[in-house]
Amino acid sequence: MTTIPLKLPFKIDLSRPVNPTGIWDWITTIDHKKIGVLYGVTAFLMFITGGIEALLIRTQLAGPEMKIIAPDVYNQLFTMHATTMIFLGVMPLSAAFFNYIIPLQIGARDVAFPRLNAFSYWTFLFGALIMKSSWFLGGSPNAGWFGYAPITTTTFNAGHGIDFWVVGLQVLGVASLAASFNFIVTIINMRAPGMSFMRLPLFTWMTFITAILLVLAFPVITVALIELMLDRTFDFNFFNTRAGANPLLWQHLFWIFGHPEVYILILPAMGIVSEILPTFSKKPIFGYAAMVLAAAFIAFMGWLVWSHHMFTTGLGPIANSVFTITTMLIAIPTGVKMFNWLGTMWGGNIEFNTPTLFSVGFLSMFLIGGISGVMHSFSASDYQQQDTYFIVAHIHYVLFGGAIFGIFAGIYYWFPKITGRMYDEKMGKLNFWLMFIGQNLTFFPMHFIGMQGMPRRIFTYDANMGWAFWNGVETFSAYIIAFGVLFFIINMLKSWGNGPKAGDDPWDARTLEWSISSPPPVYNFLDVPKVEALDDFWVKKQKGLSKIKSKTKPKDIHLPQASYWPMLASLGLAIAGYGIIYNLVVCGLGIAMLLITVCAWSFEPVNEPDAH
Amino acid sequence: MKKIISLSIVFLLIVSCGKDLPMSTFDTYGPIAEEQAFLFSIIFWAGMVVLVAVEAAIIYIYFKYRRRKNSNRKAAQFHGNTKLEILWTILPVIFLAVVSVPVLSAIWNFGTMPENPAVVVNVKGHQYWFEFEYPDLDVVTANELHIPVGKQVLINLDSNNVLHSFWIPKIAGKTDIIPNQGNQMWIQADHTGLYYGQCAEFCGESHALMRFRVIVDTDEDFATWIDHQKTEAYVPNDPLEKEGYTIFMSAKAGCGGCHMINGSKKAKGKIGPNLTHVGSRQHLASGIMENTQDNLRKWIKDPGKIKPGNIMASQGAVYMDPNKALTDSEVIALASYLQSLK
Numbered sequence: 001m002t003t004i005p006l007k008l009p010f011k012i013d014l015s016r017p018v019n020p021t022g023i024w025d026w027i028t029t030i031d032h033k034k035i036g037v038l039y040g041v042t043a044f045l046m047f048i049t050g051g052i053e054a055l056l057i058r059t060q061l062a063g064p065e066m067k068i069i070a071p072d073v074y075n076q077l078f079t080m081h082a083t084t085m086i087f088l089g090v091m092p093l094s095a096a097f098f099n100y101i102i103p104l105q106i107g108a109r110d111v112a113f114p115r116l117n118a119f120s121y122w123t124f125l126f127g128a129l130i131m132k133s134s135w136f137l138g139g140s141p142n143a144g145w146f147g148y149a150p151i152t153t154t155t156f157n158a159g160h161g162i163d164f165w166v167v168g169l170q171v172l173g174v175a176s177l178a179a180s181f182n183f184i185v186t187i188i189n190m191r192a193p194g195m196s197f198m199r200l201p202l203f204t205w206m207t208f209i210t211a212i213l214l215v216l217a218f219p220v221i222t223v224a225l226i227e228l229m230l231d232r233t234f235d236f237n238f239f240n241t242r243a244g245a246n247p248l249l250w251q252h253l254f255w256i257f258g259h260p261e262v263y264i265l266i267l268p269a270m271g272i273v274s275e276i277l278p279t280f281s282k283k284p285i286f287g288y289a290a291m292v293l294a295a296a297f298i299a300f301m302g303w304l305v306w307s308h309h310m311f312t313t314g315l316g317p318i319a320n321s322v323f324t325i326t327t328m329l330i331a332i333p334t335g336v337k338m339f340n341w342l343g344t345m346w347g348g349n350i351e352f353n354t355p356t357l358f359s360v361g362f363l364s365m366f367l368i369g370g371i372s373g374v375m376h377s378f379s380a381s382d383y384q385q386q387d388t389y390f391i392v393a394h395i396h397y398v399l400f401g402g403a404i405f406g407i408f409a410g411i412y413y414w415f416p417k418i419t420g421r422m423y424d425e426k427m428g429k430l431n432f433w434l435m436f437i438g439q440n441l442t443f444f445p446m447h448f449i450g451m452q453g454m455p456r457r458i459f460t461y462d463a464n465m466g467w468a469f470w471n472g473v474e475t476f477s478a479y480i481i482a483f484g485v486l487f488f489i490i491n492m493l494k495s496w497g498n499g500p501k502a503g504d505d506p507w508d509a510r511t512l513e514w515s516i517s518s519p520p521p522v523y524n525f526l527d528v529p530k531v532e533a534l535d536d537f538w539v540k541k542q543k544g545l546s547k548i549k550s551k552t553k554p555k556d557i558h559l560p561q562a563s564y565w566p567m568l569a570s571l572g573l574a575i576a577g578y579g580i581i582y583n584l585v586v587c588g589l590g591i592a593m594l595l596i597t598v599c600a601w602s603f604e605p606v607n608e609p610d611a612h
Numbered sequence: 613m614k615k616i617i618s619l620s621i622v623f624l625l626i627v628s629c630g631k632d633l634p635m636s637t638f639d640t641y642g643p644i645a646e647e648q649a650f651l652f653s654i655i656f657w658a659g660m661v662v663l664v665a666v667e668a669a670i671i672y673i674y675f676k677y678r679r680r681k682n683s684n685r686k687a688a689q690f691h692g693n694t695k696l697e698i699l700w701t702i703l704p705v706i707f708l709a710v711v712s713v714p715v716l717s718a719i720w721n722f723g724t725m726p727e728n729p730a731v732v733v734n735v736k737g738h739q740y741w742f743e744f745e746y747p748d749l750d751v752v753t754a755n756e757l758h759i760p761v762g763k764q765v766l767i768n769l770d771s772n773n774v775l776h777s778f779w780i781p782k783i784a785g786k787t788d789i790i791p792n793q794g795n796q797m798w799i800q801a802d803h804t805g806l807y808y809g810q811c812a813e814f815c816g817e818s819h820a821l822m823r824f825r826v827i828v829d830t831d832e833d834f835a836t837w838i839d840h841q842k843t844e845a846y847v848p849n850d851p852l853e854k855e856g857y858t859i860f861m862s863a864k865a866g867c868g869g870c871h872m873i874n875g876s877k878k879a880k881g882k883i884g885p886n887l888t889h890v891g892s893r894q895h896l897a898s899g900i901m902e903n904t905q906d907n908l909r910k911w912i913k914d915p916g917k918i919k920p921g922n923i924m925a926s927q928g929a930v931y932m933d934p935n936k937a938l939t940d941s942e943v944i945a946l947a948s949y950l951q952s953l954k
Contacts, residue, residue, distance in 0.1 A: 071817050071920045144814050150791065151774040151816060156739075241791035247775065248790060281677070282687035287697055312777060313788045314769075314795035317723035321716050328708045332701060339700045340692075342669055347688035351679045360670060367666050371659040378711075380718035381651035383785025384637045387777060387812040451652075453635025453781040455812045458820030462900075466633035 016604060017562045028562035030114035031522060035121050036100030037418070040411075042121075043092035046128055050084035051485065053077050055478055058442075062475035064463040074459035075142040076161065080135075082145030083165065086265065087172050088128045090399065093407045094268035095124070095176075098183055098207050100418060104513035104520060105201045107192025107529040112185040114560040115601065116178050122570035123175035130577050131168035134161055141165035144457060146258060147228075149239035149250035154232050160581055166229050167577040173218045173225075174573060180211040180218075187211075192512070194531035198292070201511045201535075202285060205292050206271025209299045213260045213267075216303075221257035224250055233580060248313060255306035263302045265399060266366075267295060269406025270337065273359045276413050277341055279509045280356045281348030284535060287340045294333035294340075301330050311379040312386045320379045327377035334370055338363065354428030358409030361436050365401025369394055372447070387457075390450025396443040408435070408488065415492075416506045420518040421499030427491040434484030441477035445470035510538035515546060523557040526550040565601035572597055634808045635781040641828075642801045644784040647718050654711055722784075726798050730763030737769070737776030737789040739815060740822035740922060741885060741898035751841040752872070754885030755898045757826045760834040761804050769795040777813035780826050786812045801828040808899075817921030823899035844875030845888045848952050856949025859942050866929045867946075873953070884924060891953040908947040912938065 017028045029035065057077050060069040069077065099117065103110055111117050134140040141161040143152045152162045187208045191200070200208070228250070230236035237243040239250055278285045285291060307315060307323040341363055350356060372394040376382045385391060408431075415423050449467045461467050505514040512529055513520070515537045527550045533539045540546040572593030579587025632639060640646040735757075736743040745752045759765045769778055769789040779786035780799065787797040801807070811822035829837060848854050860867045861878040868879030874888040893903055897919055901907045911918055916925030930936045938946070 071820070075814075075817060075819075142817075148775055148814070151814070156774050156816065242772070244792060246790075246792045248793060283689060284691050286690075287692040290692065290697055312786050313790060314793060314797075317720045320719045320723065324715055324719065325712060328712060331708065332704050335704050336697065336701055338666065340697075342666070342673065343693065343696070345673045345677060347690070348677050349679050349683075349685055349687040350673070350677050352674065360674075364667055364670055367663065371663055375652065375655045375659060378651050378655050378715050380715050380722060381648040381655070381785070383722070383787070384645070384648050384652070384781065386786060387814075451637050452633045453637060453808070453810070455779075455810055455820075457814040460820050465635060 016606070017564060020562055025562075027567055028118075028564055030110075030118045030560055030562060030566070032099050032103050032111050032114065032117060033418075033520060033522075035117050036096050036098075038121050039092050039099055039124070040096035042125055042128065043089055043096060046084055046088035046132075047090075047093065048485075049132065050081050050089050051482060053081040053084065055482060057081060058475040058478040060459060061461075061471050063472060064461050064465070064468045066460065069459070071459045072139075072142060075144075075457070076135075076140040078457055079141045079144055079147075079165070080131075083131065083141070083169075085399070086145065086261070087169065088131065090265050090403045090407065091176065092124055092128075094210070094265075094403075095120075095179055097203070097268060097272065097407075097410055097414070098179070098211075101414060101513060102183060102186060102204055102207055103190070104417075104516070104524060105204050105511050106187065106190060106195055107512050107525060107531065108186065108190035109524050109528075109557070110560055111182050112190055113182050115563050115566050116182050118563070118566035119569055120175045120179035120182065122567045123171060123178065123573055126570050126574035126577070127168050127171035127175055130171060130574060131164060134164035134168075137164070146254050147250075148254075149228065149247040150241045150245070152228060152232075152250075153239050155240070155242070162228075163232060163581040166225050166232065167580050170222060170225050170229075171573055171577050173222050176214050177218050180214040183207055183211040184215065192529045192531050195536075198289065199531055199534045199536070202274035202288070202291055203268075203271035203511075206267045206274070206295060209295050210264050210267045213264050213299050213302065217257045217260040217264065220253055224253035224257070227253075229580065248310075251310050251313060252306070255309045256303070258309065259306045260299070260302040262398070263299055265403050266406075267299070269362060269403045269410075270295065272406045272410035272413070273341065273362050274344075275511065276355045276359045276409055277344045278535075279413075279507050280351045280353065280359075281345050282350075282508075283344060283348045284510075285340070286343030286346070287336075288534060290336055291340055294336045297333040298330060298337075301326060301333070305330060308377060308379065308382075311382050324377055324379045328374065331370070331374045331377070338367060338370070353412075353425060354423070354432055355409045355413035357429060357432045357436075358405050358412065361432060362402060362405040362409060365397055365405060365436075365439060368444075369397030369399075369402055372397065385450060387455055388450035389446040389454045389456055392456050393443050393446035393450060396439075396446070400443065401439050405435070405439075408432075411492075413507070414513075415495070416502030417513055417518050417520070419496050419499070420502055421495050421497075422502045422506065423495040423499060424491050427487050427494075431484050431487040431491060434487065435481055438477050438480030438482075438484055442474045442481060445473055508541075510535040512537050521554065523554060523559055526552045526554070526557075561606065563601070563604060565597050565604060569594055569597040569601060635810070637781045637785075639782055641803045641805070641807065642783040642799060644722055644799065645782055647721070648785050651715060651718055654714070658707065658711070722797070725796050726764040726766055729766035729798065730760055732766045732768065733757065733759070734768045734770065735778055735789065737771040737773070737778070737811065737815070737822075738923075739773055740811070740818040740919060742776075742778075742809075742811075742822070742824045743885065746838070749838050749842070751838060752886045753841060753889070753893075755824045755895065756893050757809075757824060758829055758834060758837050759799070759801060759826065760831050761828050762800065762802055764798050764800050767797050767799060769797065774815050775813045776811045776815050776822070778809070779812040780807055780809040782807050783826065788813055801826070804828045804830055804833075806894075818919045821898065821900050821919050825895060825899050840892070841889055845873045846891075846953055847875075848949060850948070850952070852945055853949045853952045856945035856947070856952075859938075859946055860949055864929075864936055865938070865942075865946075870924070870928070887950065887953060889953055891951045903951070905947055905951060908950060909943050912943050912946050912950075913940075 020028050056069060060066055060074055139159050139161045141164060151157060187204060227238040231238050237245060239245050239247050241247055274285055304326045305323060307319055308327045311320055412423060412428055449470050454467045502518050504517050516525060572590050575593060576587050576590025579590050638649055640649050732748055734745040734747055741755055743754050744757045769787060771789045771791045776789040777786045778789055783801050784799045787795050805828055807826040809824040809826055811819060848857050859865050868881055870881035870884035871879055872881055872886040873879035896903050896907055897911055915922055925931050930938050
């Protein structure tokens with residue numbers, strides 16, 4: 001293959017960038033490790049913006065009848081806070097780990113489709129920018145993160161805010177789908193010889209299950225979003241209640257996506273914790289097969305419980321009974337996982353450093369979120385808790401005390417691998433304790449005020465309701481969390497450049513990523529490893545077989561080359577997105593750009609045709 | 613450290629479920645809220661047992677298995693324990709099977725509508741207030757729901773706009789109000805008194821201000837109230853009230869385009885609350901302030917300031933067109949007329 005086989009109707013330079021440097025290196029990179037870093041840094045910045053939104057919300061609620069933030073802005077804030085944390089924070093932070101860690105854990109040189117991987121990142125970035133740009137373009141979405149029809153239709157919501165939400169989520173969906181297909185194919189096809197499925201590290205397993213959930217779940221919300229987009233842009237009647245629509249359609253579609261989404265958010269964190277606890281306990285995971293099966297069962301059951309978000313919508317006793325029982329069933333595999341993590345630590349020799357603290361923090365916080373989850377499965381009494389702060393407490397124990405604690409654990413755990421440097425342990429522990437105390441003082445009292453009748457999504461409340469004290473405590477404590485995150489940022493910035501050298505395997509860990517240098521070379525593995533057991537690297541270390549010199553030379557390793565097209569294709573998609581909101585001609589131009597760049601991508605030549 | 617935290621959490625939980633708060637779900641005054649509080653207590657205490665057991669195990673693990681300096685202890689190498697794993701799979705199954713019985717029975721209890729309700733009320737959710745229509749009694753009112761004590765009341769829920777949710781924490785958990793869905797619920801209050809309700813499904817800019825009250829009357833009081841509601845509106849004699857009446861009915865102010873005043877030919881609107889007996893209500897603007905002259909004037913002067921995004925402020929002629937804006941003396945006259953509508 002030395003020439004382009006197709007004659008294009010116009011002349012276009014399809015040559016690939018050769019050894020780009022500086023910013024061009026980052027824009028054209030298709031190295032999964034660099035993309036992982038891009039994902040992580042971008043998502044963390046988004047996490048910060050979502051945190052600022054949360055602080056503004058809490059400030060308005062610090063006392064009764066406060067007038068710091070106008071009601072309409074408040075409604076935009078809580079919508080954007082949740083949308084940001086879920087779609088721009090936790091999901092892409094997990095994706096950062098998928099990108100960086102999965103190829104290393106399975107002994108591969110890159111993902112299956114490196115350019116598609118770059119496309120996923122850029123599409124995520126542009127989707128995030130579309131969503132966030134709404135703040136500067138006339139107002140953000142203001143209907144809550146699950147945007148229940150018909151308040152999202154133009155009849156009740158004429159501005160562009162909802163359009164940004166509808167388009168932004170669709171673009172983000174493209175990014176998630178592309179990434180998920182990529183990881184499914186990578187994990188199935190690119191495993192090192194001998195790494196059977198039941199020898200996969202648990203983080204890889206959780207990624208695999210998460211990716212399958214995403215591939216199945218995102219199309220459902222895409223259908224809902226397209227229907228809403230047709231309603232808003234082309235006057236369709238999917239959710240036009242005045243033309244007879246039943247708006248429950250939206251809720252069903254949203255939660256058929258939305259409940260698997262909950263597991264999409266938490267399974268990667270579970271995977272991370274399942275790596276960290278064995279490593280620092282110096283023990284194998286307790287009940288490996290049970291852990292895998294429990295996760296698979298949770299993922300499957302995730303499809304059968306969506307209506308527990310809709311217990312109060314009048315579906316009738318039969319539906320409520322069925323969804324009560326299916327929801328209760330999820331407690332069982334979740335309990336199995338919890339007990340297995342405890343079993344993993346039991347009898348161990350546990351080093352309580354920052355990743356362990358965050359992992360154990362995950363266990364103790366996720367436990368509380370899980371218990372309040374079982375409380376919600378009691379649908380008959382859930383009629384009292386639905387749409388109150390009790391639910392807000394629950395979701396934050398699962399997503400903040402759960403997913404975010406797991407992600408922070410993962411960042412500390414793999415920081416030495418990614419940067420080659422060690423973080424500051426003291427500051428890491430300070431970070432943990434501030435976040436742990438802040439988490440509990442902010443979110444635990446929400447259980448109380450929820451049971452005392454405080455609905456969610458209210459910008460103000462009366463003094464005589466008796467909710468003022470705990471709201472004040474929550475607001476104060478939210479700032480404790482912010483301080484914790486501040487120490488995290490300082491620690492990362494300080495250690496990335498100047499931390500002490502970490503070495504290749506600072507934790508005496510179990511999985512393949514620790515068998516190569518820190519940071520890993522661009523080709524990851526000189527020789528593709530041969531896997532003979534679960535925790536193969538650990539087993540080989542025990543046998544003294546881990547340090548065999550390789551004869552392969554780095555220059556003989558063929559690696560995929562950089563490309564402009566993924567970023568340009570994403571840009572086309574972003575332009576099409578803005579076009580839907582403002583001008584359909586621009587939308588057409590964006591789609592044309594997307595098609596052209598995808599064609600160019602397909603016919604892109606290889607710089608060294610003779611390389612093998 | 614963690615032990616102290618866990619203990620203080622349990623302690624706080626116990627002291628903080630203050631029963632006497634206006635919207636506390638623990639302070640129940642009807643069979644539904646009572647059963648819901650009972651179900652919650654089952655799962656709450658079961659949850660507490662699990663919480664304390666697992667957190668205690670974590671703390672034990674910390675003290676027992678943490679790595680100490682200068683210790684040569686080796687970690688035990690085991691991969692699982694089949695008996696234990698079966699045990700902690702089966703035990704929750706049995707527990708959940710047992711507790712699902714009262715839950716399912718409650719679902720059917722709440723979900724089965726009474727065949728002979730004492731009163732039927734059609735509740736309509738608006739942005740941002742509640743309309744209460746008693747179809748069999750031919751009464752329409754707003755924001756203050758009267759029901760007789762100790763009787764089953766059937767509630768039909770409807771909306772011609774966005775979603776809302778009907779919730780009286782001390783009497784019954786919520787049911788959503790969904791256009792074209794025709795939801796129903798039943799409630800019963802076992803003690804007379806005044807109870808707080810609030811919209812619990814996000815419904816727009818002033819969702820936080822969409823509240824209502826439930827007034828549970830004795831049978832006699834309820835009958836008296838209904839009789840009074842059926843009477844036509846008071847026609848004022850006092851000059852100030854008369855002036856207010858004239859402004860209210862004038863084409864310039866246009867109040868009657870949206871508001872109904874029974875007995876009047878000019879005020880036949882159905883978009884806003886029925887004001888026939890507004891002076892007899894205890895609260896204004898869907899339960900967000902006391903019904904006083906002063907508050908009423910503030911409300912009439914600038915409703916958008918008190919309740920942002922409400923339709924009167926955005927579509928009422930006197931608020932949209934500066935030429936038609938109400939003068940202070942007109943506001944005073946209107947307020948005294950409306951308060952006279954006992």
